[in-house]
Amino acid sequence: MKALEGKVAIVTGAGRGIGRAIALAFAAEGAAVALASRSRSDLAEVAGEIRAAGGGRALAIPTDVTNDGAVEALVEQTASDFKRVDILVTAAGTAAFASLADTKPADWDVMLSVNLRAAMVCCRAVLPTMLRQGEGTIVNVASIAAKRALPGSAVYTATKAGLLGFSRVLAEELRNTGVRVGVLMPGAVDTPLWDTVGGTPPRDKMLRPEDVARAAMLMAALPPHASLEELTLLPSGGIL
Template sequence: MELTGKTAIITGASAGIGQSIAEHLAEEGANVVLAARSAEKLEAISESINTREGGKAIAVQTDVTDKTAVDRLFKKATEEFGDIDIYVNNAGLVLSSAITDREVGAWDKMIDVNIKGVLYGIDSVLPQMLDRSQGHIVNIDSVSGHEVNKSSAVYAATKYAVRAISESLEKELARTGVKVSNISPGRVDTERVLRKLGDDPKRKPLKPADVARAVIYAVTQPDYVNVNEIIVRPV
């Protein structure tokens, strides 16, 4: 599948994995709509993409925990580029997750961004995709959605939820023409992750581009191929 002229929305696109996904999609010819809370960072990335060959970019400041804001993101994207072909739910938070730490405020924030934000994004774009019998929803999950350690209970719970949403939605959308892919990275070399988890001298972390290439693989398959699950880990 060629991405030239296609339109993709990417949440959490102001840095790290989201920025890299947006850049890779644009390099493949897609028009990209960058969404995140930091308007200044989004504008800088958008300007950078627009100076290169490939797809065009616009920036839309968005808080994915606000349903009205997510609906406005979809509206602005369609006004600028038309139908949405790809929606990448990438926005996410990694905060204090051990239950014994009792950081209830952190838990609420992770639930709002990591679960509600994903559902709000799907809800905004799905009716149009179903009407057209085509489209691709990509949920950026985590290996924490497959395994849990003693300090990751709440974060892992949110990522298990994303995985469950992806798996159920894929079944709901079978034979509709709308695809769903769940992509679960391991430790990635981003400021947010390394600040929270620290560096591991025994293992070289993934680069954001490694995750972006997994997204490109999933969304460029033939119409009859649906890549449901990709796990990307450091060696």
């Protein structure tokens, strides 16, 4: 039996990078996966890959996670088509790096809204279904930036440290409900995120998205009596 057989997962940011790798890995282990991001073509490609890999179940649901109503609709459609929501992975995210002095407050809004507010909205949206089921796993994708001070990443770090704090509190609020909350904190991962970021560390030394997917799989596939709540995954060469 596959590790996620019979499970239903929602993965945001599933069109590229880490979210895509997690969606593919979950589907390969038997989960039905709802794929969410804004780009329809990316989602269609990932859904096609899942089906081509052996008839996995995938639903492409174009969603801007900064739109609260769209997030509600994402959860509703998943629950209606697949009948359950067992796993939520919040991998939708965005990054821009510069010293604080070189940024304007208006530059911060997208990161705050996608990386932090939208992740919180997604968690809130799956709760009624997961609580009704008495079972569920939330994996919030933060970053090593939540724990280490990296110059040039003040706002990005604020979003990720915020998500870590949020996840810790949510885990306590849901203690003994059957719904577990974990936060995954990778170091640098070679994804399209770095294509537009200056001062990129060497990409061949970064983690691969598939490494992060293995960590997410571990969190999602643990038996219900165990909860992996904070997981730091670094390239073996350091945080880069």
